[in-house]
Amino acid sequence: MNARPDPHARERRARLVIYLKTLSVLLSYIGLTWLIHRAYMHKHVPDVELSLALSFTVQQILAIFTLLGISFATKFLRYCRAQRAAVFHPHIRERLILHLNGADEWTILRRIRKNHRRELEECLVEILVSINGAGTERLSEVAQEFGLLRKWQEQLHSRNAQRRRKAVSRLCLLGPVAQQELLKALQDADSLVKVEAARALTRSGNEQMLAAVFQMTLAENRLMRAILTEALRPHARQLYRSAVPAALRLPQAKRVLAALEMLRAWGKSAVIPELPALLAHDDATVRAAALRLVPQAGVTPEIEEQIWLALEDADAEVRAAAAEVCGKLKLSSALLLLEHTLEGEVHGPVLASAYALAELGAGGCQALENAVLSSNPLQAAAALEALEHVKLNRAATVGM
């Protein structure tokens, strides 16, 4: 596995390799021109400048034809493969399906493997994608018997990320036989390898594996989190037992924030004993994220009090989050505080409190009507906008 500790150092090295390769392309280009000049052109054209220019021209023509050749050869190769697949795939698929259904097709499959190794692998992968359970185990045996498992395991250690991605996507299909490899792949340097492995492990439903994936996700970027949050969503209940509480107690604010965002994305109601502590967290982004989780966790008197405090928080993002929660929970006990937040100078909390007041029925609307007449233009505009949305009976969606 290509696990390396420092991603920045790795990135620097990768960039350096790209620069060196570019330089080598340039040098070979210059070298080839020089070679043509020395080996051929100079003997026929005595003028050095003219000879160099002609060598350069010849070299250009060579380069153009090479590019043309590569392009059309690739297209032709793809076409040939597609033709070959169209001829052989149906037969191979048929044999594999018979084998999957219990027939002993080993002899025929071995014969196929001799001449059509690539096609057999492609068909096997195609079928593995669409099945699960006992069928997967039976076809995994075929992959093991024909050395495909070993081949993919070896490819997973390749230096080439593309090859590792391909390998992991195939190992993912094999079920328990590849689980240990996939667990190691969670530490891979390439994010796509990690995602593939993580998604395969979540499919196993094993609590230990799920916890490993959840922990890995917390340290990853938002894109990976978005992808894996969806993969973990069906297993949220299992994760709430121990992995989630452990994550919410982590000292790193960034990871706690990531965990809170994931819980909110799952949208499942759950008991979160750590919530009061998180609402008083030192990091404002964590406080805001914890507040947004309140509608899922439910309101206790302690939490309600913390929401009131949050409406007067020094951080605008926290105040806006608190106002949003008040609106969602229709927390009429916060009406006066919301009115106070509406008088602020920062756009986000002012608008959020206006929309929250609009959710509080007659009392909230009365407060908004008063605010429309305010000399504070921000307050008046927000109140007017919120009242208009009440009037039109439409959800406050755009830009909130």
Added chain:
Amino acid sequence: MDWLLLFYRSFAYLMHGIIFYVATINLIYFLMIALGYLALSRYHARLTPEERDAILKSPLAPEVAVVAPAYNEALTVRESVRGMLKLNYPNHHVIVVNDGSKDDTLKILIEEFRLYKSSRAPSGNLPHKPVRAIYESRDPIRLIVVDKVNGGKADSLNAGLNVARAPLVAAVDSDSLLDPDSLLHVVKPFLEDPENVIACGGIIRVVNGCEVRHSRVKTISTASSILALFQTIEYLRAFLGGRVALSFLNSLLIISGAFGVFRRDVVMAAGGFAVKTVGEDMELVVRLHKQYRTRKMPYKILYASEPLCWTEVPESAKILHRQRNRWQRGTVESISLHRRMMFNPKFGILGMFAIPYFTAFEMFGPAVECLGYALTLIGLAVGIIAPEVAILFFVVSVLFGILLSMSAIVLEEFTTRRYPLVRDVVWLFTAAVAENLGFRQMLTWWRTQGLIDGLKGKTGWGAMERRGFQQKTPPVPPGERVLAP
């Protein structure tokens, strides 16, 4: 006699200078194509269908406001807005800024999308021409229309930025067609590195020749018009070669005005789009670079190497001339405004390479090329240059142009592969040869005129005639075209 000798010597030095210049520019182009290819091989990773579905469902995707200025777009605005509303993204809304259109643009929008006058107040304070009204839809459509006094594209974008509340803002041309997955692709870098990525652009492709149905590009094909086909090659070369390389060097100086996503807070803090330039897209990007590098703050301005947006290119020489003149003036204005960055080590590779490169080759390049042609002709006429040397000079220059264009097509074949038919690829290769025999020289001349106009301080956009995507759909022979992915 001495004067004649002096003339001959000066002429020879000038010719050598031009040859050196041409060799350098070609070498840099070539290096950038090579760097672009290598960078693409490492960093180009398409979203898998599973990843795409996961992001589409994810509440973690940041909200995006798509801001589209519209001026006299009655012919295309309905389809364009529908297309923008239908983009595959979980959390976006569209803000159309009607820039004082004299036609029925606003009326069409009001009727088509059942708009009402909203009391929504702008949250930003960028300066722009007065807003007459803000409209929202009575239907559950995430559309806002800002009707304002005419002030130009940059002015409209500023008005849109003020009304937007999303953390990311996509600045688009209302006459461009966005790829359905464009937002997913362009937001990807922001998800991967939300703290550092401040702007991201993508590949703009030529829609001429493609079949457009219901504001989506349904079938991709090369244009039948020669001018459009040559521009297809040009776009491939510009977007797959130069910009990928400059993005890799974090020195991207242009995010096309047709489609670019910016962090709203960053653009607001930078003062929005500059209204007094015709190249507002380039100017903003250069200004962002300047501000972040001056403050020594980490940042990235990136380029998503996926086709994100389809644009109609001019098929008439008159309109193309006007467009290229404007683009060249935009380059002149942006470079002149930020000339102090040139060779200033404080700005790193941007000051030491990207800005000088743009000045020497993109800004003055056409003029030098024209001078080269003129001197060659004079040299031939007075017998200083031998005809075979002149021909050789021309052949080498043309061959290098062909090589660069072909490299871009090959790059396209290895990465996005949007022209799956062999016929189209053959057609593109043919155009890559032909565009160097007349078309390139014609553009060089127009760009030189643009340079002179820019240096003189000429302003104004000039009209761009649109025909409407629906009307130009060519008939599709059955089985000949391939569905766009």
